[in-house]
Amino acid sequence: MFTSAQLFERRFSIGADSEASVRLVESKERLFLVLQTQKGLASPAAAQIAIPAALLPELKRAISEVEKILSDRGELDDYESAQAYQLTRPLSFANDSEQDFARLLDFYRIRWEYEPTTFPIAWDESGYVRESFTPDFYLPDYGLFIELTTMKQSLVTKKNRKLRLFKEHYPNIPIKLFYGKDYKALLAKYGLRPHSDAEESEHDESGTTPPPENTV
Helix, strand or coil: CCCCCEEEEEEEECCCCEEEEEEEEEECCEEEEEEEEEECCCCCEEEEEEEEHHHHHHHHHHHHHHHHHHHHCCCCCCCCCHHHHHHCCCCCCCCHHHHHHHHHHHHCCCCCEECCCCEEEEECCCCCEEEEECCCEEECCCCEEEEEECCCHHHHHHHHHHHHHHHHHCCCCCEEEEEHHHHHHHHHHCCCCCCCCHHHHHHCCCCCCCCCCCCC
16 A cells, blocks of 8 residues: 555554554655554455544544543453543643643633644645644633644744644634743733743742642
């Protein structure tokens, strides 16, 4: 199926003479995750499916849900239940700004979900997803997605382009974008300092105590 570069491969046994493999391949400037099963090393692939690598966030969420179901059924030795699994798998934010924003939402008892949905925003000539966009937060009580762009300026242009494509394809889905200055103004409004922000820590002498991390 693919004739170009293979960037990664992991194989594992699924039976006495059967194995499965996960590969990352690049074909015609497109990246795919290829899942394949094979019976015997010399046999042709029994089954193969290619998933655009742009949908990796969706795969990660799917695997997490499967793990919760398996743990609740007692299939995973390390966990007695889905709740036990969840407690050992804390959220991993991409940066400190997202963690700060989550703490602010918790403090004001605003329900939120972190990166719950991935939206395809660009497709190639064959109809495969070439690019996707995963907003940082979703506020279910408001039906609103939130995206933070507090990273270095060199990456803001790329984020703006993704947001523009998102709005073109999903005009009826509300989304709010916070730039760095907006984000800092929001924190200042509620008397907070950026978490682990060296520059802010050096110049901010207010000594304001942030809200507790778990208030809900």
